[in-house]
Structures are given as structure tokens and as C-alpha cells.
Amino acid sequence: MSTKRIFAMVIRHLYIWPRSLERFMWSFGWPFLEIVIWGLTMQYLQKQFISSFSIVTFMLGAVIFWNIISRTQNEVAINFLDEAWNKNLLNIFSTPLTPEEFLIAMVIINILKLSFTVIALTLASWFFYQFNVIASFGFYIPVLLLNLLLVGWSIGFLVTGLILRFGYSVQELAWAITVVIQPFSCVFYPLSALPGWAQQIAWIFPSSYIFEEMRRILSSGQINWNNILTSFLLNIIYLVFSLVFFRLMFEKARENGKLVKLN
Amino acid sequence: MNFSAAYVNLPWRLKVWENLYTFARLYEVDNYKKKVTDLLEEFKMKDLKDYKTDALSSGQLTRLYLCKAFINDPKLLLLDEPTAFLDPDVADLTRKYIVERVRKAKTSVLFTSHNMAEITEICDRVIFINHGKIIAEDTPYGLAKKIKFCRVKLLFTVDKKKIETLLVNYQYQFNWQDKELTVEVKEENVGQLLGRLSLAKLKYYQITIEKPTLEDFFIKVAREKI
Numbered sequence: 001m002s003t004k005r006i007f008a009m010v011i012r013h014l015y016i017w018p019r020s021l022e023r024f025m026w027s028f029g030w031p032f033l034e035i036v037i038w039g040l041t042m043q044y045l046q047k048q049f050i051s052s053f054s055i056v057t058f059m060l061g062a063v064i065f066w067n068i069i070s071r072t073q074n075e076v077a078i079n080f081l082d083e084a085w086n087k088n089l090l091n092i093f094s095t096p097l098t099p100e101e102f103l104i105a106m107v108i109i110n111i112l113k114l115s116f117t118v119i120a121l122t123l124a125s126w127f128f129y130q131f132n133v134i135a136s137f138g139f140y141i142p143v144l145l146l147n148l149l150l151v152g153w154s155i156g157f158l159v160t161g162l163i164l165r166f167g168y169s170v171q172e173l174a175w176a177i178t179v180v181i182q183p184f185s186c187v188f189y190p191l192s193a194l195p196g197w198a199q200q201i202a203w204i205f206p207s208s209y210i211f212e213e214m215r216r217i218l219s220s221g222q223i224n225w226n227n228i229l230t231s232f233l234l235n236i237i238y239l240v241f242s243l244v245f246f247r248l249m250f251e252k253a254r255e256n257g258k259l260v261k262l263n
Numbered sequence: 264m265n266f267s268a269a270y271v272n273l274p275w276r277l278k279v280w281e282n283l284y285t286f287a288r289l290y291e292v293d294n295y296k297k298k299v300t301d302l303l304e305e306f307k308m309k310d311l312k313d314y315k316t317d318a319l320s321s322g323q324l325t326r327l328y329l330c331k332a333f334i335n336d337p338k339l340l341l342l343d344e345p346t347a348f349l350d351p352d353v354a355d356l357t358r359k360y361i362v363e364r365v366r367k368a369k370t371s372v373l374f375t376s377h378n379m380a381e382i383t384e385i386c387d388r389v390i391f392i393n394h395g396k397i398i399a400e401d402t403p404y405g406l407a408k409k410i411k412f413c414r415v416k417l418l419f420t421v422d423k424k425k426i427e428t429l430l431v432n433y434q435y436q437f438n439w440q441d442k443e444l445t446v447e448v449k450e451e452n453v454g455q456l457l458g459r460l461s462l463a464k465l466k467y468y469q470i471t472i473e474k475p476t477l478e479d480f481f482i483k484v485a486r487e488k489i
Contacts, residue, residue, distance in 0.1 A: 009289075012274070
């Protein structure tokens with residue numbers, strides 16, 4: 001394990017961050033628009049149907065938290081795809097760089113970029129809708145954040161492994177997988193809003209617990225630690241599984257010469 | 264170990280120096296900034312340092328890939344058709360860079376190419392592979408020598424019929440391209456052929472004797488196998 005090589009990859013991806021319009025939009029543009037659109041929609045609904053609790057804060061919290069998962073998952077998978085699109089996979093993996101070092105580099109880039117996204121979203125929701133994320137979640141932020149990141153990483157590693165196995169034909173998953181997972185994560189509605197069969201499925205998603213707890217904190221200021229613990233344990237199981245899967249797929253791709261051409 | 268091949272690229276949105284710094288860091292090269300400067304100088308890329316990779320021509324790209332390939336002073340270098348997409352001028356320059364650099368750094372190079380003239384120029388030892396099997400192995404000269412025939416090209420202006428009769432009588436392999444006659448003959452029999460022509464008072468204007476090349480060997484071997 002070499003920190004030099006890890007930072008070589010981190011710096012390589014940071015070089016293009018400021019000068020690539022689509023990456024700027026991924027980090028700031030689209031998440032910001034999401035906050036604005038959901039905030040406005042909810043403010044309007046709030047005025048129409050006067051209710052005792054603020055649905056605006058539920059939505060803003062959901063948008064910010066969901067962005068943490070989807071940006072994290074995206075970052076890992078798309079940076080890997082970027083190396084493939086640039087036909088650079090063979091170059092980097094013929095250096096002493098190991099796949100583990102590569103993944104660690106992706107995680108570091110992810111945390112760096114995500115902090116900017118989260119700060120921007122926090123400021124936007126505070127400025128436009130007087131929703132203060134820091135005051136609302138306070139000391140719960142670290143545990144919530146850790147679990148959200150773990151969800152994003154597991155899915156990101158899983159998707160990367162799938163791309164290594166099935167090539168470009170499944171690259172859409174890099175964007176689409178979070179959309180598939182979203183309904184079962186109960187991001188914008190409580191678990192009880194799901195039909196019975198879907199509730200059964202939702203329990204295996206660590207994300208559903210976090211969003212349940214997010215709403216609990218916002219409405220009552222309380223947290224159910226059992227739910228957080230369950231989410232964490234599920235996350236660890238999935239993370240280990242996704243890492244083993246990635247490693248196996250990487251070895252297979254290398255044996256079959258697929259790092260040259262992903263197809 | 265390092266390599267360069269026609270089917271890999273470097274990230275095209277990175278600048279030349281950013282790409283080279285990245286690979287120098289990945290190979291953990293000591294004092295890498297100086298190393299990159301030296302390589303850019305050596306491959307005449309100094310003015311292109313701040314160019315984005317996608318702004319380079321294919322010749323410049325090849326030189327960039329070679330800078331990357333030499334960045335860790337590899338003991339073994341794999342070059343897979345490094346001159347594949349280059350025009351003859353740039354390909355020639357590239358070959359000279361490689362030969363000079365390899366001589367200086369004492370690198371072993373495994374070089375693949377379909378260009379037999381290039382192989383003859385660069386390689387000390389040649390291995391022919393057909394359907395995954397080694398079918399010949401020698402120096403370029405040694406392989407070419409295995410072809411016993413050379414080509415004699417003669418230019419005639421008259422007496423085409425008479426010449427053909429003579430050649431058919433002596434059972435020579437020959438063909439015409441307009442007025443130019445090509446005869447395939449064993450090297451030691453070239454004198455005999457010319458003697459027979461002058462005895463028959465057949466006058467030719469130009470004479471070229473082509474020795475067998477690696478390309479002839481390649482064609483012979485490939486066609487025999489298939």
C-alpha cells in the first residue's frame with residue numbers, strides 16, 4: 001500500500017475537476033437545482049394544506065441526504081468509467097498501483113468533492129428556506145453521514161465490479177442504480193407509505209433506516225439507535241460483499257485481458 | 264516494466280505534464296519533475312508541455328506515450344506497434360528516438376510490428392508467430408538469408424518475344440511490368456543469367472538486384488502455413 005500512488009490517482013482526478021463542466025454540474029449544479037425545485041414545490045404545498053409540521057424540512061433533508069448517497073456511488077463508478085473511456089485502465093494498472101489503492105483513491109476524491117457539494121447544499125437550503133441542517137441534526141450528523149457514505153461506497157464498488165464483468169453494456173448502471181434503489185430507501189416518504197410487500201424488501205436496504213431516522217429526528221428530536229445499528233451492520237455486510245465482488249471481477253477481467261477493452 | 268501500445272491512450276483532458284507527473288508518481292520515480300523535463304527535452308516535446316493531450320497530433324501523441332513508457336527507466340519495455348498510425352517521416356523519427364534511447368538506457372525491448380523494414384532496422388532478434396505458435400526465430404539478416412532467391416530487374420525496350428523464349432527455355436521464374444522484367448533467381452546464378460542474356464545479344468538498360476528481405480521471408484512463411 002503506497003500513499004504516493006494513492007495520491008497520484010487523487011491528483012489525477014482533481015486536475016480535471018475544475019475544468020470539466022459536467023463534473024461541476026454533478027458536484028454543484030444538479031444538486032442545487034434539486035434543492036431549489038423541491039423547496040419551492042414543498043413551500044407551495046405547505047401553504048395549500050396547512051399542517052402542523054414542516055414538510056419542507058423533510059424534503060430538503062431528504063434531498064441533501066439522498067445526494068450524499070448518489071454522489072458517492074456516482075463518484076466511484078464514474079471515475080472508474082472515466083479511466084476506461086480514456087483507454088487508460090491498462091496504463092494505470094500496469095504500474096504498481098493495486099486495485100485496493102485505486103478504490104481508496106476514489107474514496108478520498110469522493111470525500112473531498114462531496115464536502116463541497118454538501119456545504120453548497122447546506123448553504124442553499126439555509127439561505128433560501130431557512131432550513132439549518134447543522135442545527136437540525138446536530139450531534140447525529142457523524143453517524144448519519146457515515147452510514148450514508150457506506151451505502152454509496154457499497155453500491156459504487158458493486159457497480160464497478162459489474163462494469164468490469166459485463167463491460168460498457170451495463171455502464172448505465174453507474175447512474176441508474178440509485179434510481180432503482182431509491183423507492184425502497186423511503187427517501188421522500190415514510191416506510192409505512194410503501195405497500196406491504198415493498199416494506200419487506202425495504203428492510204434489507206440500510207438506507208431505509210437512515211431516512212426513517214432522519215424524519216424522526218426532524219419531527220421529534222429523538223433517534224432510535226437500534227435502527228442506526230441495524231443500518232450500520234447491514235452496511236458492513238454489503239461493503240465486505242461489494243469489495244470481494246469487485247476484487248473477483250477485477251482478477252477475472254485481468255485474466256481475460258478485459259482491461260484493454262471493456263466489452 | 265513499462266509499455267506503449269496503439270490501443271491505449273492517456274486521459275485526453277489532462278495536459279501533457281499532468282499526465283507525465285501522474286505516471287511518474289504512480290511509478291514512484293525519484294525527483295520526478297526533473298525526470299519529466301529531461302524526457303520532454305529528449306523527445307522534443309518541451310513546447311507542448313502545457314498542451315491538453317487531445318490537442319496533440321498522432322506523432323506528438325506517440326512521443327508522449329514514449330515519454331510515459333520511459334518514465335521509470337524500465338528494464339523491460341513492451342512496445343506494441345508504436346508506429347502504427349504514423350506517417351513515414353514521423354515513424355522514422357520515432358524509430359530513431361527509440362533506438363537512441365534504448366542504446367543509452369540499456370533497456371530490453373519486446374517490439375511488435377507488421378512493418379518488416381522497421382523490424383530489420385530496430386531488432387536484434389526476430390520471432391515470427393503464427394496462430395500462437397513460434398514458427399521462426401533468428402536475426403533479421405539470418406531470416407532473410409533463408410530465402411535463397413533474389414530478384415533481378417532489367418529494363419528492355421525491344422525483343423520482348425525473344426527474351427521470353429529464352430527465359431522459358433531455361434525455366435526461369437519471371438514476370439513483366441510493362442518494359443521491366445523481373446526474374447527470380449538464386450543469388451549464385453545471377454551471373455549465369457546475365458551471361459546467357461548477353462550471349463543471345465539481348466540488350467538491357469537498367470539492372471537492379473534486390474536481395475531477399477524480411478518481408479519476403481514473412482510472405483513466404485505466412486503463405487506456406489495457411
